[in-house]
Amino acid sequence: xxxxxxxxxxxxxxxxxxxxxxxxxxxxxxxxxxxxxxxxxxxxxxxxxxxxxxxxxxxxxxxxxxxxxxxxxxxxxxxxxxxxxxxxxxxxxxxxxxxxxxxxxxxxxxxxxxxxxxxxxxxxxxxxxxxxxxxxxxxxxxxxxxxxxxxxxxxxxxxxxxxxxxxxxxxxxxxxxxxxxxxxxxxxxxxxxxxxxxxxxxxxxxxxxxxxxxxxxxxxxxxxxxxxxxxxxxxxxxxxxxxxxxxxxxxxxxxxxxxxxxxxxxxxxxxxxxxxxxxxxxxxxxxxxxxxxxxxxxxxxxxxxxxxxxxxxxxxxxxxxxxxxxxxxxxxxxxxxxxxxxxxxxxxxxxxxxxxxxxxxxxxxxxxxxxxxxxxxxxxxxxxxxxxxxxxxxxxxxxxxxxxxxxxxxxxxxxxxxxxxxxxxxxxx
Amino acid sequence: xxxxxxxxxxxxxxxxxxxxxxxxxxxxxxxxxxxxxxxxxxxxxxxxxxxxxxxxxxxxxxxxxxxxxxxxxxxxxxxxxxxxxxxxxxxxxxxxxxxxxxxxxxxxxxxxxxxxxxxxxxxxxxxxxxxxxxxxxxxxxxxxxxxxxxxxxxxxxxxxxxxxxxxxxxxxxxxxxxxxxxxxxxxxxxxxxxxxxxxxxxxxxxxxxxxxxxxxxxxxxxxxxxxxxxxxxxxxxxxxxxxxxxxxxxxxxxxxxxxxxxxxx
Numbered sequence: 001x002x003x004x005x006x007x008x009x010x011x012x013x014x015x016x017x018x019x020x021x022x023x024x025x026x027x028x029x030x031x032x033x034x035x036x037x038x039x040x041x042x043x044x045x046x047x048x049x050x051x052x053x054x055x056x057x058x059x060x061x062x063x064x065x066x067x068x069x070x071x072x073x074x075x076x077x078x079x080x081x082x083x084x085x086x087x088x089x090x091x092x093x094x095x096x097x098x099x100x101x102x103x104x105x106x107x108x109x110x111x112x113x114x115x116x117x118x119x120x121x122x123x124x125x126x127x128x129x130x131x132x133x134x135x136x137x138x139x140x141x142x143x144x145x146x147x148x149x150x151x152x153x154x155x156x157x158x159x160x161x162x163x164x165x166x167x168x169x170x171x172x173x174x175x176x177x178x179x180x181x182x183x184x185x186x187x188x189x190x191x192x193x194x195x196x197x198x199x200x201x202x203x204x205x206x207x208x209x210x211x212x213x214x215x216x217x218x219x220x221x222x223x224x225x226x227x228x229x230x231x232x233x234x235x236x237x238x239x240x241x242x243x244x245x246x247x248x249x250x251x252x253x254x255x256x257x258x259x260x261x262x263x264x265x266x267x268x269x270x271x272x273x274x275x276x277x278x279x280x281x282x283x284x285x286x287x288x289x290x291x292x293x294x295x296x297x298x299x300x301x302x303x304x305x306x307x308x309x310x311x312x313x314x315x316x317x318x319x320x321x322x323x324x325x326x327x328x329x330x331x332x333x334x335x336x337x338x339x340x341x342x343x344x345x346x347x348x349x350x351x352x353x354x355x356x357x358x359x360x361x362x363x364x365x366x367x368x369x370x371x372x373x374x375x376x377x378x379x380x381x382x383x384x385x386x387x388x389x390x391x392x393x394x395x396x397x398x399x400x401x402x403x404x405x406x407x408x409x410x411x412x413x414x415x416x417x418x419x420x421x422x423x424x425x426x427x428x429x
Numbered sequence: 430x431x432x433x434x435x436x437x438x439x440x441x442x443x444x445x446x447x448x449x450x451x452x453x454x455x456x457x458x459x460x461x462x463x464x465x466x467x468x469x470x471x472x473x474x475x476x477x478x479x480x481x482x483x484x485x486x487x488x489x490x491x492x493x494x495x496x497x498x499x500x501x502x503x504x505x506x507x508x509x510x511x512x513x514x515x516x517x518x519x520x521x522x523x524x525x526x527x528x529x530x531x532x533x534x535x536x537x538x539x540x541x542x543x544x545x546x547x548x549x550x551x552x553x554x555x556x557x558x559x560x561x562x563x564x565x566x567x568x569x570x571x572x573x574x575x576x577x578x579x580x581x582x583x584x585x586x587x588x589x590x591x592x593x594x595x596x597x598x599x600x601x602x603x604x605x606x607x608x609x610x611x612x613x614x615x616x617x618x619x620x621x622x623x624x625x626x627x628x629x630x631x632x633x634x635x636x637x638x639x640x641x642x643x644x645x646x647x648x649x650x651x652x653x654x655x656x657x658x659x660x661x662x663x664x665x666x667x668x669x670x671x672x673x674x675x676x677x678x679x680x681x682x683x684x685x686x687x688x689x690x691x692x693x694x
Contacts, residue, residue, distance in 0.1 A: 313539065315533055317549075320526065320527065320606075321525075321527030
């Protein structure tokens with residue numbers, strides 16, 4: 001447009017202008033396509049992630065069970081002391097009735113019972129302890145099968161592999177197929193994934209301990225970081241004088257938000273466990289560690305939300321003689337609340353997925369019972385994933401993916417709540 | 430513009446409400462108000478006029494210490510309200526602002542109900558003892574702001590749902606509800622259409638019966654219409670102050686004349 005002169009009109013039909021217009025349109029189109037392809041790539045990555053997790057994880061949401069007619073032999077179980085019965089022998093006898101042709105020697109019978117999960121005897125014991133009237137009766141129990149047979153039933157063991165390279169030998173497969181032909185094998189939804197705590201045996205391992213541990217840790221984290229974070233943000237944003245010191249504090253808070261989480265874990269290890277001697281592996285301590293990380297996020301989100309409240313509202317309240325405190329708590333804070341809540345939930349979602357600091361304070365311990373208080377030893381969802389990913393049993397492969405899917409489910413729920421709150425309480429001026 | 434309808438002027442001896450002497454205001458290093466002395470009378474509408482950035486709003490905000498909220502702002506000189514220095518150490522700015530109400534340029538009702546908007550001031554100052562008394566205060570304030578008839582059936586609906594003119598009258602009602610002695614208005618009509626402006630101007634004239642009103646305006650017609658006294662500010666200085674009729678018909682200073690005839694500003 002350099003040829004344009006000061007006074008006379010610009011020639012809007014000139015070829016130079018036409019070519020410039022074309023160029024502008026082309027670059028606009030290019031930008032649009034780049035943006036679209038960026039979104040497409042991100043979406044494809046997400047699909048790939050979810051897809052690969054689904055493809056291995058969906059197997060863990062079902063569990064092969066076997067329905068056994070168990071005769072609770074009064075010779076094995078003493079009605080006065082049902083905890084100490086010979087439940088293993090009862091199961092062996094039960095399996096023997098299914099395969100009467102198997103010789104009555106210990107090794108052969110033991111091999112038969114490997115079809116059943118190690119936990120089967122305990123679930124029968126629990127049922128008998130709960131109702132000693134079962135002694136002497138024949139009861140149908142639905143018990144999980146052990147991991148190799150579960151794999152076989154889910155088609156994860158290839159029957160065409162040469163026998164010596166296969167986890168299950170031909171005769172074992174034949175036995176299982178026989179049970180299957182008799183209609184005893186079912187594959188229901190794996191409730192145990194949510195109602196069992198961790199176990200050495202994949203077919204018994206569940207996320208209950210991890211979910212409760214994560215819940216306690218997040219609760220502690222929220223209770224600590226929400227009030228402290230909001231308090232700090234209100235002071236810094238509304239009351240603190242603007243000087244070198246407050247600048248320094250602001251810079252340091254921003255830096256804290258960027259500190260790698262493993263550093264917070266080391267700090268917690270040294271201070272909470274080392275100095276104060278707090279319990280190892282406890283969700284309460286995990287929550288305190290996560291609170292250290294969540295605090296800067298909440299402070300930054302709260303300050304941004306406070307800043308976004310229009311100054312006209314502050315002036316209006318000051319103008320009728322409200323004190324600074326009345327302005328902040330009566331007007332600014334309620335208006336900033338949706339932003340604060342969104343920031344908090346996103347901070348908590350981040351904390352939920354955090355692994356490294358929890359590993360350092362020992363929340364990756366192998367614990368087979370769910371915690372009943374925040375001070376009991378427990379794992380958290382991400383550390384449970386870490387433990388399972390490290391386990392050699394085949395069954396843990398799909399369970400790891402399933403646990404990741406459960407964690408993602410919680411994250412999506414939390415973020416959805418954040419978006420819902422934001423939309424619900426967003427003020428239109 | 431000289432034939433704009435001017436109100437009947439009341440030039441009887443009025444009591445001085447605000448008395449400012451040698452007021453200086455700095456924003457950091459910027460000298461925003463230079464040595465301004467002015468007497469504002471009770472039950473009078475005083476208009477501050479002048480080009481953008483001349484300091485008229487700054488000076489207005491000194492009168493209820495709204496400038497206190499700006500860290501870098503520094504005020505020197507004396508501003509006396511009924512003979513008492515409002516920048517004195519023992520004066521509480523919060524109480525002062527209840528006594529010297531303010532209406533802002535952009536209508537800024539709280540995102541609460543109409544009732545709560547008006548009731549807020551009396552509530553925080555503990556001016557009423559019962560709900561009935563509060564109801565009465567709210568009704569009186571809304572009547573004084575000429576808004577009662579329009580909103581009496583929907584006091585629970587949000588104040589932000591009203592039209593711009595109604596919102597501004599709601600803000601006036603909110604300021605009036607704390608029974609102030611002075612009402613400061615910072616370009617109260619600049620965001621309003623002509624009809625809403627006319628309503629607010631009419632209201633200002635009614636309010637004059639009870640308070641001293643100080644209004645900053647960009648519109649010289651408005652100053653001529655609503656005020657009895659006019660102060661002309663230019664580049665932080667008070668150039669001329671006097672009877673509105675006098676300033677608009679017979680300005681003494683050359684700059685005033687240039688401004689009101691549209692040559693500067």
